[in-house]
Amino acid sequence: MSASVSESTGDRFSYRCHYGATVLDDHRTRFTLWAPDAETVRLELSRTPGGEPEVLSMEKGQNGHFALELECPPGAHYRYRISDDLAVPDPAARAQHEDITGPSVVIDPQGHGWKNSHWQGRPWHETVILEVHVGVLGGFDGVRKRLQDWAGMGITAIELMPVNEFPGARNWGYDGVLPYAVEASYGTPDQLKAMIDEAHGLGLMVFLDVVYNHFGPDGNYLPHYAGDFFTGERTPWGDEIDFERPQVRDFFIDNALMWVEEYRFDGLRFDAVHAINNDGFLREMSERIKAQVNDTRHIHLMLENERNSASLLESTYTAQWNDDIHNVLHALLTGEHEGYYADYCDHATDKLASALHGGFIFQGQNDRHGHSRGEPSGHLPPTAFIAFLQNHDQVGNRAMGERLISLVDQERLEAATALLLLCPMIPMLFMGEESGEQHPFLFFTDHRDELADAVREGRRSEFADFSHFKDEKTRAQIPDPNAVSTFEQSCLKSESMDDPEAAMWRTRYMTLLDIRHAEIIPRLPGTRPMGAVPLGEGAILAHWRMGDGTVLAIAVNLGKQRVSIDAPEGQRLYELGESDDATTLAPGAVRACLSSHL
Numbered sequence: 001m002s003a004s005v006s007e008s009t010g011d012r013f014s015y016r017c018h019y020g021a022t023v024l025d026d027h028r029t030r031f032t033l034w035a036p037d038a039e040t041v042r043l044e045l046s047r048t049p050g051g052e053p054e055v056l057s058m059e060k061g062q063n064g065h066f067a068l069e070l071e072c073p074p075g076a077h078y079r080y081r082i083s084d085d086l087a088v089p090d091p092a093a094r095a096q097h098e099d100i101t102g103p104s105v106v107i108d109p110q111g112h113g114w115k116n117s118h119w120q121g122r123p124w125h126e127t128v129i130l131e132v133h134v135g136v137l138g139g140f141d142g143v144r145k146r147l148q149d150w151a152g153m154g155i156t157a158i159e160l161m162p163v164n165e166f167p168g169a170r171n172w173g174y175d176g177v178l179p180y181a182v183e184a185s186y187g188t189p190d191q192l193k194a195m196i197d198e199a200h201g202l203g204l205m206v207f208l209d210v211v212y213n214h215f216g217p218d219g220n221y222l223p224h225y226a227g228d229f230f231t232g233e234r235t236p237w238g239d240e241i242d243f244e245r246p247q248v249r250d251f252f253i254d255n256a257l258m259w260v261e262e263y264r265f266d267g268l269r270f271d272a273v274h275a276i277n278n279d280g281f282l283r284e285m286s287e288r289i290k291a292q293v294n295d296t297r298h299i300h301l302m303l304e305n306e307r308n309s310a311s312l313l314e315s316t317y318t319a320q321w322n323d324d325i326h327n328v329l330h331a332l333l334t335g336e337h338e339g340y341y342a343d344y345c346d347h348a349t350d351k352l353a354s355a356l357h358g359g360f361i362f363q364g365q366n367d368r369h370g371h372s373r374g375e376p377s378g379h380l381p382p383t384a385f386i387a388f389l390q391n392h393d394q395v396g397n398r399a400m401g402e403r404l405i406s407l408v409d410q411e412r413l414e415a416a417t418a419l420l421l422l423c424p425m426i427p428m429l430f431m432g433e434e435s436g437e438q439h440p441f442l443f444f445t446d447h448r449d450e451l452a453d454a455v456r457e458g459r460r461s462e463f464a465d466f467s468h469f470k471d472e473k474t475r476a477q478i479p480d481p482n483a484v485s486t487f488e489q490s491c492l493k494s495e496s497m498d499d500p501e502a503a504m505w506r507t508r509y510m511t512l513l514d515i516r517h518a519e520i521i522p523r524l525p526g527t528r529p530m531g532a533v534p535l536g537e538g539a540i541l542a543h544w545r546m547g548d549g550t551v552l553a554i555a556v557n558l559g560k561q562r563v564s565i566d567a568p569e570g571q572r573l574y575e576l577g578e579s580d581d582a583t584t585l586a587p588g589a590v591r592a593c594l595s596s597h598l
Helices: 139-153 189-201 246-262 279-293 323-334 339-343 348-358 392-396 410-422 449-461 484-490 500-523
Strands: 005-009 012-016 020-023 028-034 042-046 054-057 065-071 077-083 086-088 129-132 157-160 178-182 205-210 230-235 238-241 267-270 300-303 319-321 385-388 426-430 528-536 539-545 551-557 571-576 590-595
Touching: 012 246, 054 065, 139 157, 139 189, 139 500, 178 246, 189 205, 205 246, 205 300, 246 267, 246 279, 323 339, 323 348, 323 385, 323 410, 348 528, 348 539, 410 500, 410 551, 410 571, 410 590, 500 571, 528 551
Parallel strands: 129 157, 129 426, 157 205, 205 267, 267 300, 300 319, 319 385, 385 426
Antiparallel strands: 005 012, 020 028, 028 065, 042 054, 042 077, 077 086, 230 238, 528 539, 539 551, 551 590, 571 590
16 A cells, blocks of 8 residues: 655645545556455446446455556546445545545546645734635635635634535535545535635635544445444444544545645644544644644644643644633623533633633533533643634524524624634634624535435424423424525625625724734734633623733623723723723723733
8 A cells, every 4th residue: 555645746736645546647546445344346437427437356455455556537437346236436535426426536636736835824823713614605716706805804714614525515514424525516626726725825824624523424335345444332423433543544644634735724623523532543643744744834733622631732733612712702692501501601700701811611620411521721822722702513503593693782792702803812703703694504404315304303303402492383493404495594695895784893803803913913922811800790801911021901891780990001902882981891891901011
């Protein structure tokens, strides 16, 4: 089996993986499949799309690997014939024809010539993320049309929800089964590269969500020929993946490196790694990615991790999505207390102070289920935490997909936004947030037949314990994930300069981001928290010692009552709300100051 290797020729890049169809030159391709449970594997190859396939025996090597090298141009279609009654797509295919069950397509990774091949990325402390779903924006070309506008607002990175192949044409992407293949309904691999290339030309980093903790329920053929890919145990999301096996590790680490090296992504966000019960694999993956890039580019590796493993953030990973700070802010703003918000609604102001000072709220305490969660995180810099008021999970996993703008009064939402964009944690926005989007973002899929029924009923049953949805008739109003209308409701409206409401919100975000870029970002390296104290219900005064020795103070009142305050001293960076009384802070008010001392 050939080793993986990164290759570049001027303005063209590729990453040669252990598995899949590897284009060796203009005429020859090598096919490699790990199928330890198969006695024989035959390659069904159509050298021209739609042509009559040739059936060719693959050579069986050690440890269940099958390989074949032959004359084959890019664009050819192929499948692996495992048995007389089973032909499967390539699990490491870079593209598919006719969805996940169709033939795989041979892709030449060096087909795209990069205009911005010398782009090296941006330092992490400059990051301001906008999370986007490619499908609701009209595919890769639709995203591309918005890049200049986002860059002009002060966004420095866009984070794409997963773009690998999934069943059908509408999906969040987190239950995909072909992690190497670009989703055909979004565009081609070269269109994705062109979008990333243009983003780099505008100074924008591009991050990608990747899912290595499970495969989706439709189209996963690995158990038929590689049972050793799995442990034999079941998880809530399907068969547990065996990360102890080197072939499995190579499969996923190669995938990460392909996105970084071949597609030139500036970073990856690893979805729900708490479902990967193997920190050794997580550490190896980070180490191999960093060794491959070798300090030639800024590459940022982010986690979603309910375990709050602060140790993984000390040197292994760049940062973690901080669900704790989102959850406590949401509880304070909305008063919601069901589901996981039950862990945050009691003593919420104290918990917000804890998050602003020490990163995680749960640093080993028991949650509502009596389970200890988290590790001490106070020694980590604020930039190890990604803060947000909304994301795809927190909006889309609501029954009706409501955005925060429809749940909270405008003054307090503005105040929370100011805290988000001016505090030293790395801020993240969810697409549409920057322009006051009020359309919902719903959970949508494109499943068929029995699976579609199961997903619809499963989705509605998830909310049976919530007070508003205890009645079956009420639950029936929850949108059907498989309905085209559910997807269409989630699509962002076209940007219009004539929309005064959108223009108002955009001005607010640009004002705050201008301040962040001018006054906060240059001082972020070396920043340490100095403490955060409650001023009253929902009101906080927090201080940070910035990297240049100055002190940033932010006072914010997310509550509904006026509170007393010792007015922060120094240069006034931003003020929101009533300013005629320096000794009190009105609901929805914010004061941010920068001084040379505390």
